[in-house]
Amino acid sequence: MGTPNAAPPPEPAPDPAPAPPAVPIPDAPAGRAGLAALLAHPERAVVALDFDGTLADIVPDPAKARAHPGVPEALARLAPHLRAIAVITGRPAGVAVRLGGFDGVPGLTHLVVLGHYGAERWDAATGALHAPAPHPGIAAIQAELPGVLDRSGVWHGTWVETAVERKGGRAIAVHTRRAADPQRAFERLREPLTALAERHGLIVEPGRLVLELRPPGMDKGVALAEWVAETGAAAVLYAGDDLGDLAAFAAVEKLRSDGTAGVLVCSGSSEVTELAERADLVVDGPKGVVALLNALADHIENPPQEPDGPDEPDGAAGATP
Numbered sequence: 495m496g497t498p499n500a501a502p503p504p505e506p507a508p509d510p511a512p513a514p515p516a517v518p519i520p521d522a523p524a525g526r527a528g529l530a531a532l533l534a535h536p537e538r539a540v541v542a543l544d545f546d547g548t549l550a551d552i553v554p555d556p557a558k559a560r561a562h563p564g565v566p567e568a569l570a571r572l573a574p575h576l577r578a579i580a581v582i583t584g585r586p587a588g589v590a591v592r593l594g595g596f597d598g599v600p601g602l603t604h605l606v607v608l609g610h611y612g613a614e615r616w617d618a619a620t621g622a623l624h625a626p627a628p629h630p631g632i633a634a635i636q637a638e639l640p641g642v643l644d645r646s647g648v649w650h651g652t653w654v655e656t657a658v659e660r661k662g663g664r665a666i667a668v669h670t671r672r673a674a675d676p677q678r679a680f681e682r683l684r685e686p687l688t689a690l691a692e693r694h695g696l697i698v699e700p701g702r703l704v705l706e707l708r709p710p711g712m713d714k715g716v717a718l719a720e721w722v723a724e725t726g727a728a729a730v731l732y733a734g735d736d737l738g739d740l741a742a743f744a745a746v747e748k749l750r751s752d753g754t755a756g757v758l759v760c761s762g763s764s765e766v767t768e769l770a771e772r773a774d775l776v777v778d779g780p781k782g783v784v785a786l787l788n789a790l791a792d793h794i795e796n797p798p799q800e801p802d803g804p805d806e807p808d809g810a811a812g813a814t815p
């Protein structure tokens with residue numbers, strides 16, 4: 495029997511809330527230094543992200559792409575800590591704003607969306623959209639495209655009606671994701687679409703089961719470098735998933751060689767491997783990008799205690815080795 499009137503045993507202490515996931519640390523020194531610079535002085539750093547495949551999951555119908563759940567919230571959490579934040583996309587800027595749900599989000603009042611690989615610009619602060627006049631070759635290509643696709647031999651079946659994305663009359667994307675054999679259709683179309691584009695002064699931008707005919711003279715590397723210069727940032731993080739993002743990766747590599755800190759993030763997929771080979775961090779698609787953005791915000795809002803260790807990069811303390 496127990497002792498009469500004994501005090502009840504103390505309640506067990508509640509389990510502490512699990513620590514938020516730490517920021518992963520890149521292996522390569524340049525990436526480690528870039529991440530450390532961003533975390534040490536986020537107010538001097540900028541973050542730029544691709545849309546499809548990075549902030550939005552890849553889906554068969556381009557019109558049905560949407561930002562991955564949690565994207566606007568994660569961007570809005572991080573943006574106020576940064577000098578600036580941007581989305582750089584092959585989409586028309588207004589389309590990315592609509593599909594991403596980026597307009598009117600508290601915290602994203604200074605978001606910049608650079609569309610058409612940087613040829614278009616939308617500023618959340620003003621709602622203004624700046625777009626160049628359409629390239630005259632686009633109208634000619636629209637007229638010739640059905641014949642070229644017919645002659646390619648892959649232009650049949652039910653996917654035909656949904657394969658061509660008109661992109662506001664400023665580019666034309668031919669998608670093969672819904673073809674019976676998507677990779678074969680992509681390869682069969684590449685040469686005739688390249689010839690068609692060249693005849694009218696355009697270039698072909700290959701992507702994830704898409705061949706985009708678009709005006710030359712701008713790419714994501716030029717767009718990113720110009721925007722970073724405009725912001726005067728001391729550090730830049732860029733995240734992308736597709737071949738069109740390689741130019742932005744090259745721009746970050748150039749910035750690094752000129753003294754600006756940089757971090758390259760690949761939103762990983764089995765469809766494109768080229769970025770993973772050059773990235774400092776590879777995350778698991780848009781879901782992993784959201785986790786990374788939140789981990790960065792967690793770290794900035796609640797910096798972990800500096801561990802005693804000579805190898806920890808300044809500002810990245812507490813990140814997972």
Ligand SMILES: O=P(O)(O)OC[C@H]1O[C@H](O[C@H]2O[C@H](CO)[C@@H](O)[C@H](O)[C@H]2O)[C@H](O)[C@@H](O)[C@@H]1O
Binds near residue numbers: 547551556669704
């Ligand atoms: O620069 P991005 O934001 O990555 O845009 C590049 C192209 O992405 C889109 O196509 C890709 O996403 C589609 C929707 O998930 C998918 O169906 C397609 O297979 C992908 O290639 C977009 O439709 C293109 O216009 C963009 O150029």
